[in-house]
Amino acid sequence: MTELRASLAVIAAVLRKDLAIEWRSRQLLASMLVFVLLVILIFNFALDLDARARAELSAGVLWATFAFAGTLGLNRSGAVEKDAGAMNSWLLTPVDYGTVYLGKTLANMVFMLVVALFSLPVYGVLYNVNLIQPGLLLVLALGSWGYSALGTLLAAMASQARSRELLLPVLVFPLLLPVLVSAVRASSLFLQGQPMAYIWPSLNLLIVYAVCMPVLGYLFFDFIVED
Amino acid sequence: MATKPSESKPFWLRVLDIASLVFMAVATWMVFFYAPREAVMGEVQRVFYFHVATGWVGMAAFIVAAIAGIVYLIRPNRKWDILAVAAVELGLVYGFLNVATGSIWARPAWNTWWTWDPRLVTASIMLLTFLAYLLLRQSIEDPDRRARFGAIYAILASLTVPLTYYSIRIWRTLHPVVIGSGDPNAEGGFAMTTPMLHTLLFSVLAFTVLGITLLWHLIRLGQLGDRVEQLRVKWMGN
Numbered sequence: 001m002t003e004l005r006a007s008l009a010v011i012a013a014v015l016r017k018d019l020a021i022e023w024r025s026r027q028l029l030a031s032m033l034v035f036v037l038l039v040i041l042i043f044n045f046a047l048d049l050d051a052r053a054r055a056e057l058s059a060g061v062l063w064a065t066f067a068f069a070g071t072l073g074l075n076r077s078g079a080v081e082k083d084a085g086a087m088n089s090w091l092l093t094p095v096d097y098g099t100v101y102l103g104k105t106l107a108n109m110v111f112m113l114v115v116a117l118f119s120l121p122v123y124g125v126l127y128n129v130n131l132i133q134p135g136l137l138l139v140l141a142l143g144s145w146g147y148s149a150l151g152t153l154l155a156a157m158a159s160q161a162r163s164r165e166l167l168l169p170v171l172v173f174p175l176l177l178p179v180l181v182s183a184v185r186a187s188s189l190f191l192q193g194q195p196m197a198y199i200w201p202s203l204n205l206l207i208v209y210a211v212c213m214p215v216l217g218y219l220f221f222d223f224i225v226e227d
Numbered sequence: 228m229a230t231k232p233s234e235s236k237p238f239w240l241r242v243l244d245i246a247s248l249v250f251m252a253v254a255t256w257m258v259f260f261y262a263p264r265e266a267v268m269g270e271v272q273r274v275f276y277f278h279v280a281t282g283w284v285g286m287a288a289f290i291v292a293a294i295a296g297i298v299y300l301i302r303p304n305r306k307w308d309i310l311a312v313a314a315v316e317l318g319l320v321y322g323f324l325n326v327a328t329g330s331i332w333a334r335p336a337w338n339t340w341w342t343w344d345p346r347l348v349t350a351s352i353m354l355l356t357f358l359a360y361l362l363l364r365q366s367i368e369d370p371d372r373r374a375r376f377g378a379i380y381a382i383l384a385s386l387t388v389p390l391t392y393y394s395i396r397i398w399r400t401l402h403p404v405v406i407g408s409g410d411p412n413a414e415g416g417f418a419m420t421t422p423m424l425h426t427l428l429f430s431v432l433a434f435t436v437l438g439i440t441l442l443w444h445l446i447r448l449g450q451l452g453d454r455v456e457q458l459r460v461k462w463m464g465n
Contacts, residue, residue, distance in 0.1 A: 150383075157376050161366040171363055174356040175383055178390060181348070212386075220379045223300060 007099045014103025019110065021080060028076050029114060032069045036119045039065045040126065054127045059188035062123060062131075063180055066116060066144070071169050073111045074151040077104055078159030078168070087160075090225055101152060101221035105214060108148035116140050135190035135199070142206045143183040149213035150175055156224045182206050240447075243440040250433035254280075254426075262426040271335045276426050278328040280434035281321045282350075286388050288318030288438065289357060293385030296378035305453065308374035311381055312364070313445035315357050317438060322354045337401060346402035349394040353387040360384055370456075 022028055043061045047053065081087050090100060120131045151172055158168040182202040189199045258276045265272035292314035299307035329347070330340045341347065360380050367373040395402045419427070 153379075157363070157379070160372065161363065161376075162368070163366055167363065167366050170359050171380070174352055174359050175387070177348075177352045178387070216383065220300075220382075223375050223379060
């Protein structure tokens with residue numbers, strides 16, 4: 001019981017630390033938000049969206065936007081530890097590195113959700129669709145949790161490699177595609193108001209991913225920090 | 228599979244070299260002369276035997292890479308890392324052959340080289356993931372860290388293998404499930420006759436033997452590469 005409490009304390013501390021760093025500069029969130037806004041505008045011109053196409057493509061456009069914006073956050077999440085030499089300090093700390101990983105995953109998820117909650121109404125107003133729906137929010141929560149769980153692990157790896165900013169998307173996107181595919185499917189089915197029977201297969205894959213990925217990340221993070 | 232390679236080619240590797248040559252020749256003969264002409268699709272159906280065989284060996288190679296990765300994380304020994312890289316390289320070659328043969332078949336059967344079908348998409352995701360594995364390795368200099376990160380990424384990447392395998396069973400798809408039951412609406416499925424089954428099984432065997440032979444060669448290549456690196460460090464300082 002005390003062990004669990006100690007782990008939770010570490011998770012909370014790491015989360016608080018990442019949020020505090022971001023709160024002081026607000027650099028990351030500002031650039032993510034501007035980026036998202038630009039992508040939404042660009043998609044409008046690039047795809048020449050008419051009213052019908054918009055309704056059909058909303059889910060895809062949104063998730064593509066989040067996925068690209070997410071890598072901005074992930075790159076920073078790895079770099080922040082590496083540049084400040086924090087990874088070396090962890091080696092001196094008597095904590096389970098897995099809990100550090102979970103804390104950072106939560107922080108990344110918070111960033112993604114903030115960006116998403118900002119862009120949903122903006123997208124909704126610009127494209128004239130109602131996106132604030134419980135089903136969509138559920139998909140959003142599951143998807144960004146899965147994304148952060150995978151991304152945080154890979155960002156820690158990429159931060160220790162050459163050309164890390166270039167490497168990270170190459171590592172993340174292929175492994176992320178199952179999440180993106182099912183998130184887009186589930187969101188689009190929710191937006192069309194389809195019955196749950198059609199939505200479950202995609203939702204199931206999202207849930208499996210959201211459960212498995214953090215577990216694997218928790219197990220593997222030790223190997224990334226050591227040495 | 229010692230880290231220090233033997234100078235001459237091992238006896239059993241020579242045997243495998245010859246065996247794969249013979250098996251591949253027999254498999255090719257069976258595909259063209261033993262297996263009957265498929266009634267609906269005609270000659271192009273013959274590509275199916277190599278398509279299935281390359282797909283199977285490619286997936287198996289990726290699973291081998293993941294297992295080698297797990298073993299490496301438990302017992303860090305260079306030989307597991309060399310095995311993992313060899314298996315990924317083998318899997319990629321077989322995987323691309325699989326996609327290419329599928330494409331050749333799809334052109335007459337589905338009237339297109341490529342379609343965004345779940346099976347095709349998941350198979351290409353699988354290949355891209357393992358390509359990323361090679362890119363990751365290229366950008367890390369420290370051999371221990373390279374092996375460790377490679378092992379982790381290979382394990383994560385191997386999750387795409389069951390996804391690819393089951394994709395034709397999870398989603399509604401165009402891709403036929405010839406073995407076991409699948410979506411009856413799948414385009415281009417057919418029932419196999421006994422000579423067809425023989426040919427399929429034999430070409431799977433032939434490609435497996437060829438795969439093992441190539442894997443062994445790749446492992447030896449990896450060991451020699453390692454040796455070169457060690458000697459360079461020894462004589463040149465870095």
